Amino acid sequence: MGSFFAGVKAGTLGGFLYVGGTAVFNVVLLYALRSDVLNFIQGNYTSVCTNSVPVNATNSVQNCFASVIAVDVPYIAFVAFFIVLAYAGAFGILYDSIPGLNAFLKGEVFAAVAGFNLVVFGFSAYFFDTPSSVASGIFMVIWTVVFGYTLGRLYKRYTRLVSVGSQDPTLLKVMVDGKDLTGKTRTFALTSSHKVRAEVAEDASFREWETTGGVSVEDSRSFETVVEVNGEGTLKGAVTRKY
Numbered sequence: 055m056g057s058f059f060a061g062v063k064a065g066t067l068g069g070f071l072y073v074g075g076t077a078v079f080n081v082v083l084l085y086a087l088r089s090d091v092l093n094f095i096q097g098n099y100t101s102v103c104t105n106s107v108p109v110n111a112t113n114s115v116q117n118c119f120a121s122v123i124a125v126d127v128p129y130i131a132f133v134a135f136f137i138v139l140a141y142a143g144a145f146g147i148l149y150d151s152i153p154g155l156n157a158f159l160k161g162e163v164f165a166a167v168a169g170f171n172l173v174v175f176g177f178s179a180y181f182f183d184t185p186s187s188v189a190s191g192i193f194m195v196i197w198t199v200v201f202g203y204t205l206g207r208l209y210k211r212y213t214r215l216v217s218v219g220s221q222d223p224t225l226l227k228v229m230v231d232g233k234d235l236t237g238k239t240r241t242f243a244l245t246s247s248h249k250v251r252a253e254v255a256e257d258a259s260f261r262e263w264e265t266t267g268g269v270s271v272e273d274s275r276s277f278e279t280v281v282e283v284n285g286e287g288t289l290k291g292a293v294t295r296k297y
Contacts, residue, residue, distance in 0.1 A: 063208070
């Protein structure tokens with residue numbers, strides 16, 4: 055369990071940097087290799103430009119190149135952004151399920167998966183020949199590492215760690231948003247609210263919620279209430295045995 059909202063928020067900012075930077079590099083690369091690109095277009099006009107420029111248009115090869123810059127590259131970037139955003143959401147959801155890695159390494163793992171999928175499905179860049187594909191590949195590796203670091207950093211910035219506990223786990227379990235988090239530490243989106251409920255054994259009665267740090271509850275005496283996360287801290291359910 056992690057924070058989908060924080061993952062998407064981190065993915066929006068990080069993804070904009072990732073996809074936008076890739077698109078800018080792609081345009082610069084196409085202009086740097088313009089003569090080779092124009093030769094490629096001239097030899098493969100039908101497959102490259104049938105959907106953007108009429109075959110009999112004046113300066114059709116030049117127009118096709120302009121269409122690639124103005125239409126195709128932005129389209130690839132647009133689709134790539136939403137692919138990256140989907141993986142960022144998954145990153146948030148699965149964040150706490152990945153053991154043994156810090157926020158930055160977890161970000162690198164999901165960035166690598168997202169980058170791999172962009173390449174496989176053809177949304178990493180628009181290129182025509184081996185030199186451009188090699189250059190794009192090298193840039194993608196470097197830029198994906200940067201994106202992974204940014205994703206992890208932003209996710210950590212937008213979340214806080216909360217330790218959830220029980221005075222006696224055999225008598226009381228703490229349910230947060232319907233999930234048993236007794237004895238677990240999880241990330242929650244900063245300034246978020248969550249439903250919390252104490253499941254108490256028949257031979258015990260709920261006493262109160264105890265909180266520390268930036269964690270607070272609306273009603274500490276109610277077994278079912280709302281917990282608010284404004285910083286790192288703890289949430290603990292206190293219980294009393296009836297007999």
